[in-house]
Amino acid sequence: MGGTFDPIHLGHLALAEAARECAGLDRIVFIPAGDPPHRADAIASAEDRLAMCRLAVAGRPGFEVLDLEVRRPGPSYTLETVMELVRQEPEADYFLVLGWDAARDIQLWRGPDSIMRLVRLVIISRPGWPPPLPPDLERAGIDPGRAVLCRTSTPDIEATDIRRRLELGETLSGLLDARVADYLRRHHLYPLKSA
Numbered sequence: 001m002g003g004t005f006d007p008i009h010l011g012h013l014a015l016a017e018a019a020r021e022c023a024g025l026d027r028i029v030f031i032p033a034g035d036p037p038h039r040a041d042a043i044a045s046a047e048d049r050l051a052m053c054r055l056a057v058a059g060r061p062g063f064e065v066l067d068l069e070v071r072r073p074g075p076s077y078t079l080e081t082v083m084e085l086v087r088q089e090p091e092a093d094y095f096l097v098l099g100w101d102a103a104r105d106i107q108l109w110r111g112p113d114s115i116m117r118l119v120r121l122v123i124i125s126r127p128g129w130p131p132p133l134p135p136d137l138e139r140a141g142i143d144p145g146r147a148v149l150c151r152t153s154t155p156d157i158e159a160t161d162i163r164r165r166l167e168l169g170e171t172l173s174g175l176l177d178a179r180v181a182d183y184l185r186r187h188h189l190y191p192l193k194s195a
Helices: 010-023 046-057 078-088 112-118 134-139 159-168 178-186
Strands: 028-032 063-065 095-099 120-124 147-150
Touching (some): 010 028, 010 046, 010 095, 010 120, 046 063, 046 178, 134 147
Parallel strands (some): 120 147
């Protein structure tokens, strides 16, 4: 499961848990993007986002974090990451966990067909989006036979909302793991309203 994780929040963790249960996965590996090519620059550094991911998954069995994209120079393309993982452990079965909001745009990514040959997709329904059906996958250029659809409900949490709440001095209750909230406050990662 890749992402900017700026910051990682409970919605990310719920999405990962839904994918693990729905697709029967042994483990979920979080891979923070070093330099996300499809989004504006991350606000927190790659190292801080990696540290927050490690805090968020600590003590959660079956969840781990890899620094593969943070260590690799240049844009963090999923294709390169998937190819590296397959090179490292060729006998493993790989799945890429995506919310439907991201999966529907996979054809805009670098090498989408190569990605989908190397991994199966686990697509999670997202709040505000109708759950995808096989014809929706086909319209998005996704082979329904290479995808697992999970219609599990996950919380509607967005990192942009968390950053806005921090700026306004609003509560983060129910949005972040307490260790992540403590880390971002101690490291002054996002603009905070002065008290």
